[in-house]
Amino acid sequence: MLSTPLALLVGLLLLLPVCTFFAYSFLTPRAFHVSLPLTIRNYQIAFTEPVYWQLLINSVRIGLSTAGISTILGYILAYYISTQEGHLRTAILGLVVISILGGYLVRIYAWRIILGAEGVLNSLLMALRLIDHPLGFLLFSRAAVVVALVNIFVPFTALTIFAALENIGRDLVEAARDLGASPMRTFQTIILPLTGRAVFTSFLFVFLLAAADYITPQLIGGARGAMIGVVIYDQFIRLGNWSLGAALSFQIVLVFGIVLFTVWLLLKALGLLKAG
């Protein structure tokens, strides 16, 4: 009884829409809508067109860099917070939580002001007489996209990993120390494996959300920071080929799934995914 509204929500606003979306990828495209007959032509185009693969690979690269950097920086921040005590600990934790609140679009857009040709960074460098002309390569590059995306995701990875660090019993760490393990060894054999799950969770979330972004590349990516999400967006909004857009979307679901599965196998092989 109590679960009925939830079942309706999941069924009517999640499962059915995803099924419709999937069905669209097998239909024949008409301008801004679809019609029968069923076809696999959309997938043939999606999987054989080199441009889509290039953009997909670029997206995977940006996704992997963003997820890797966000996870490492998040880990450093989380570890730092966990070593602090008292008010300082609460204060830093608060700072990280509050930094989430910037708002997605605002934070992406801000990098245009910071990295642009007349931007804050170039003006500062010119004022300090470190450069004569504005550096044009700061904005509209793959690096700019990663810098902007990492900025959004670090608070999330830091908090996820911090929660995992807090769950490690102090006695476990102290036992390792008492048995003569160096801090480095304790970290490698106790702390890192016990937070492996949180590390993978963080990586997974960031990768999925970053690699499928379609706004950041449009605002600050330029040609070199182009991503597959923008092409899918264009198919739906500008070109009106909804079937191809749907097929491309499920192509990235497949590819991202394979990438994440590989990362999972890698972490498992490194012994970083023990029960925690």
Next chain:
Amino acid sequence: MKRSAILSVLSWPLIVYLYLPVVVVIFFAFQDAGRLALPWTGPSLRWFQYVLSDQAFQSAMMASLKVGVASAFCATVIGTLSALAFTRYRLIIQRPLEILAMSPIALPGLFVGLSLLTYFGWLGISLSLFTVILAHILYVFPYVLIVMRSRFERFDIAIEEAARDLGANGWQTFWKVTFPLSWSTILAGGILAFALSFDEFLITLFVIGSNSTLPIMMWSRLRRRIDPSVNAVATIIFTVFVTSIALAASLFLLRRGPGGIRIPFIAGSGAQREKIQSTIIE
């Protein structure tokens, strides 16, 4: 000692980096000149005045408020019912339902947005603020559920059982016992949902049609040309967002005592409180 020194040397610049975009945007919102570059001139409220008197801004603001309140209300009602169900009954279907309901957290906005776009298209529902509200209910629901569950898992069910034994039906038990004990968490969940909805952009862009919420309006402006009023809009979105989250957090922390419920915190009038307490004692 040395290790923690390295950690803090790495961490503080990181925190500065996290705050850099927001600080820059707010800083330039108070700039007087019509460009977004140094040297900075100001401070000036020029762009705020411009934005606040702008018809397009006013209607976008109203749209954002409507969508935020409506989707937060629906998500909170469904979230409360679901959290009650999850913590009280163990049905086989609940686990998969829960995982599915949580999935929008990890699903890219592109995917969710396009699923809904094709779905609404298939059903022949034209895009409007109504479709945005539906999308936002789906998007904010997982966060509401997390907040609600954390409350209802600590809830002492014996109190509800006492009410039942005394002859209250399910509805009465909820309104006389459960709700007075958990309203602040429910409200916190609602405000959190509002804040998330107010800021949502990636899904909204696909299901809004020709309307505009604040982030959508900002998007259409900043694509056209350099427009310093965008910074004022961003600052307003940011302020609403931060205020709501702070409110939600303080409401949430208000009730978080160690374990179980704390009788002195029962809300409502003195008479109500006495009644509940006597119910519990009986």
